[in-house]
Amino acid sequence: MKKALLLLFFSVFLTKTQAQNYFPVNESVQNKTKNYTVFTNATIYVSPTQKIEKGTLLIQDGKVVAVGNTVSIPKNSITIDLEGKTIYPSFIDIYTSFGIEKPKRNLNPDGDRSPLYDTKRVGYYWNESIRPELNGYETFKYDTAKAEELLKAGFGVVGTHISDGVAQGTGVLVALNNTENSKQIIADKITNHFAFSKSALTNQAYPSSLMGMMALLRQMYLDLDWYKKGNSETKDLSLEALAANEKLVQIFATEDKLNSLRAAKIAKEFGLNYVLKGSGNEFERIEEIKNTKAQFIIPISFPEAYDVSNPYLSNQIELADMLFWNQAPSNLKVLSDNGIVFALTTDKLKKTEDFKVNLLKAIKYGFDKTKALESLTTIPAAILGKSNEIGSLKTGSYANFVITSGEIFDEKTILYENWVQGTKYVVNDITAKDIRGNYDLTIGNDTYKWKIEGTETAPKSDITTVAAVKVNSKFNFSKNWISMVLKPGDTIKSNFTRLTGFVEKPEILSGKAVLSDGSELIWNAKRTSLFTAVKDTAKVEKPNPILPTTYPNVAFGDSKKLTAQTLLFKNATVWTNEKEGILTETDVLIKNGKIAAVGKNLSDPSAVVIDAKGKHITSGIIDEHSHIAISRGVNESGHNSTAEVTIQDVVNSEDINIYRDLAGGVTISQLLHGSANPIGGRSAIVKWKWGAAPDEMLYKNQPKFIKFALGENVKQANWGIQNPTRFPQTRMGVEQVFTDYFQRAKEYDESWKTFNSGSKKGKAPRVDLELQTLAEILNKERFITCHSYIESEILMLMNVAEKFNFRVNTFTHILEGYKVADKMKEHGVGASTFSDWWAYKFEVNDAIPFNGPIMHNAGVVVAYNSDDAEMSRRLNQEAAKAVKYGNISEEEAWKFVTLNPAKLLHIDDKTGSLKVGKDADVVLWSDNPLSIYAKAEKTIIEGVVYFDIEKDAEKQLSIAKERSLLIGQMLQEKNKGASTQKPAKKEKKEYHCDTLEQ
Known part of the structure; x- marks a missing residue:
């Protein structure tokens, strides 16, 4: 009792x-x-x-x-x-998939993977990657286990949504309240989500590329505007949802800095205000990111260092990836320093607990702590319009x-x-209680030295005898209760001794000891000194020095954006491509980005003078047919006509092939859609301004072009799929595609002209980007470049064009052009061909190396193109083959890669020759440019030297030093016990006409 x-x-x-x-x-x-x-x-x-x-x-x-x-x-x-103690507002993550299962790849009911072209959904939008009618709250299931991970990281509220498709539907705002029957959903519809991703819930072939996704978004917004104005005869539940959700916060997952610029481009076109969910590489194009004026959601999932202990494997790592590892922790500081408003997210983290580790690393690299707290509290609350409810106290x-x-x-x-x-x-x-420190421990008549260290929440115990002999023990501390077992050993001859005790005051610990025979003793421990962490100066971690960002931030990038110079080349052999022909011992003055003068004994006190004696100066090489520097797909193969897509949307300004082209004297290229469909996408004419943003590379006020195609590719003869289902599958079907689409475009154009004239009242026609583009061809506002091989097909397309009263501008490849050169001349079409490629598939079996010269001699404007990343670096040598095979003069042969492609692109009034007033797109060659020994020593675009052979040598030395420095940093990371990733060689996809995205 x-x-x-x-x-x-x-x-x-x-x-x-x-x-x-x-x-x-x-x-x-x-x-x-x-x-x-x-x-x-x-x-x-x-x-x-x-x-x-x-x-x-x-x-x-x-x-x-x-x-x-x-x-x-x-x-x-x-x-x-x-x-x-300190109280802070709980964190907010507005971009998660918390409680929502990611949709899985869908198949047709019979398991068939064959592509579909029409939707089977009734009453919804025609494309199944557009699913704005989906609501996150309808499939949401509270995930207690995941909630605990987030709660431990300091989060109290998360936004979550269905991450699938281009238009993904609405997101829900959830309080991480694990109590049953609590009001966990704060707002069932708070955000509206978009992404550059195809839905996993569809087998529709379209879109199959990034440019297709951008075109789909444009068409969706145009359809929405048309639908809201009451022009539709039927109800569309997807467009109804889009209209209903317009006032929600619009979040666009871009997952890359260049995609952020692309999404911002769509936003600007349609007057939208996207919050852009980025990727962590925004610092690499910070000026352009800032100019978007968008708010961002930024992940902080920094890459692990590479394991570079094997020098052979480490050689496979690209410098760009090594730089990103080094520079990524500075991203938040750079964004903050540039006044960009952003929230933080746990998205892309392998483990939620890494969030604090990475955030502290970012702070160590200069990210302000107050800004960090704002990005987790007040900023996400403000983005959601919920500042009165969350984000503060x-x-x-x-x-x-x-x-x-x-x-x-x-x-x-x-x-x-x-x-x-x-x-x-x-x-x-x-x-x-914080029980860490040094104690004198007494158990009965025995005395020990007891050290408790570790962390306050996870202390560690170490017991020795007075003679400093270690005592085996197992220690646990929970809810202020100590429990410990002293194990048998040299110091304790008896069996286990168990100690328990409740801590009231850390200065004096005491409790009960139970010996192995069941007898009980009192134990006590008196603290002799407080715990002090021993600072190991050898382990003081200093942040790795951040290497400077370059333009672009890859190998051979420049430390700053390049600017135009006034340049005076003296005593060169000048290939003018004008009536003056080839001039010897002649000077060329470049000023304000233009050819200022061509002549002898020129001078300008402000110019950088370059001795060009014994060297040759030409206009820059123009590649009429190229597929380099394109992001996520050269073909939009989902339909047989994709006139609505444009390569201008997907220029990749960081492709190393740009620099390689510059090293080969190429200044301008036309980036063409592939040949997967009869009517492909619109092209992009670019100037290779290395280090500039994608839109800065686009040729200003460029003529409008589109890619058409004939032959094996468009009828899917070599696609390799078991059951090709897309029309056409025959050459006569290809002709029918052209006839049908041009007839539709003609009727479409007439309907708009009638509506705009006001002669007929009624509902406005639907804006159709595809037919609008084709109508531009009919109205002679857009030019066709057509992939072609066989003479019969060449004649067929010319006949179709004449039937609709327009002309084909260029036949590219055109390897049987020599058979119909007279008909081409009569039609007025030009030719962009290969010098001597043949026999790589059946339809080029009749190709001959005399093709270009024969067409040239027939009066057709002839250019040589590359269609290949490797060949584009040596188009000067391809031009020389016209001399070898066709006995064309050197001067005329050189025009095959300069003035003639400029004529085909309708830009010869600005470039293609060295004429006063034209753009200073100039190359300085070490030798005759048609020689296999000639090297491009300087490649200049609008007065800016984008390639310099001497600086190239310096860059190669700099790259070697940077790699050595970064390898050293990564070795230190591994030595410190940090996680590393295996080196892996990145296989870059080189695009050709027939390349399809998986």
Whole structure:
């Protein structure tokens, strides 16, 4: 009886003792009685910029009632003393898939993977990657386990959505409140989501490329505008949903810096305001990112260092990937320093616990702590328009906050609790005492030395005898209870000794020891000194020096954007491509990006003078048919006509082939759609301004072109799929495609002309980007470049064109052009061909190396093109083959890769020859440019030297030094025990006419 009373007294005493510092709140009682909960004596961050010392936070029913230094505490309050503790608003992640299962790849009911071209959905949009009618809340299931991961990381609210398709539907805002029957959904529709990704729920072939996705988005917004104006005869549930969700926050997942620019381009065209979910490489194009004026959501999933211990494998790693590893931690600082507003997300992290590790790393690299807190609280709240409810602790907001041991972005800070809507989630025991230190431990008559170190929440124990002999032991500390087992060994001859004890004061520990024979003793330990972490100066981690960003941020990039110069070349052999012909001992002056003068004894005091004696100067090489520097697909193969897509949307300004082209004297290329369909996409004429953004490379006010195709590719003869289902599959079918589409385009054009004239009232025709583009051909506003081989097909397309009263501009490849050169001349079409490629497939069996010269002699404008990343670097040598095979003069042969392609592209008034007033697109050659020994020493575009052979040598040395430095940094990372990734060679896809995306 006495023993029972003693235990009852002890339990009551213990509860009172605990309550003096912290009272465990009974949530069910609190909710029923509507009691207040008061947190006193805390450092409180009401917002990242409003801090209260010794403050009081009063909450009730999941909301903040009051916060400040003079808060009146109601009588029915549970008071929690947080002396020495800090309160912050809980974090917000507005881009997750929390509680929503990612859709899985869909198949037709019979398991067939053959592509579909028409939707089987009734009443919805024609393309199944457009699914704005989907709502995240309808499939949402609260994930308690994942919620605990996020709560431990400090998050209280997340936005989640279905991550699938181009238009993905609405997202839901969720409070991470693990209490049953709680109001976890704050807003069922808060965001509207988009991405450059095809839906996994469809087998539709279209879109199969990035440019197809961009065209689809444009058509979707045009259709939406048309639909909202009441022009549709039928109801479209997808467009209804788009219209209904226009006022929601529009989030676009770009996943790359260049894609962010592409999404911003769509936004500008349609007056939209996307919040762009980026990728972490925004620093590489920060000026352009800033100019988007968009808000961002940024992941901080930094790449691991590569394991470079094997020098042979490390050679496979591209410098760009090594640089990104080094520079990625600086991304948040760069964004912040440039005034870009952004929130942070856990997206792309392998483990949620990596979030704090990476964020602290970003802070170590200069990211401001206040900005960091804003990006996790007030900024995401403001983006969502929920600043009055979440993101701060001002009166009326949700009681979402964390309690920490100190400053939240300190490595040693402990996160004790995360309260969401007034509900407590315990991360670490806030009542736990810090028992770390050195003790004299006494068990009966035996004395030991006891060291407790580690962290406050996970202490580690080490026991030795007075003679410093280690004692085997197993230690556990939880909820202020010590339990330890001393194991048998040299120091303890008996069996196990078990120690238990409750900690009231860390200075003196005591409890009961139970020996193996069941006898009991009292143990006690007196602290002789406090724990002090030993600073190992050898392990003080200093951030790796960040290497400077280059333009572009890959190998051979420049430290700054290049600018035009005034240049004077003296005493060169000048190939003018004009009536003056080839001039010897002649000067060329370049000024303000133009050819200022060509002649002898020129001078300009402001010019950089270059001795060109013994060297040759030409206009830059123009490649009429190229497929380099294109992102995510050269073919939009999903339909037999894709006139709505454009290569201009997907120029990849960081392709190393650009620099290689410059090294081969190429200044301008036409980037063409592939030949997967009879009517392909629109082209992009580009100037290879290495280091510039994609849109800066686009030729200004460029003529409009589109790619058509004939032959094996368009009828899918060599696609390799078991059951090709797309029309056409024969050559006569190809002709029918052209006839049908031009007839449709003619009718479409007439309907708009009638509507715009006002002669016929009624509903507006639907804007169709595909037919609009084809109508431009009929109206002689757009030119056709057609992939071609066989004479019969060449004649066929010319006949179709004449039937609709327009002319084909260029036949490219045209390897049987020599058979119909007279007909081509009569039609007025030019030829862009290969010098001597043949026999690589059946339809080129009749190709001959005299093809180009024969067409030239017949009066056809002839150019040689590359259609190949390798060949484009040596088009000067391809031109020389016209001399060899056709006995063409050197001067005329050189025009095959300069002036003639300029004529075919309708830009010969600006470039293609060295004439005063034309663009200064110039190449300095070490020898006759038709010689296999000639090297391009300087390649100049509009007065800017984009390639210099001497600087190239310096860059190669710089690259070697950078690689050596980065390898050293990565070796240090591995030596420190950091995780590393295996080196892997990246296989870059080289696009050709028939390349299809998987």
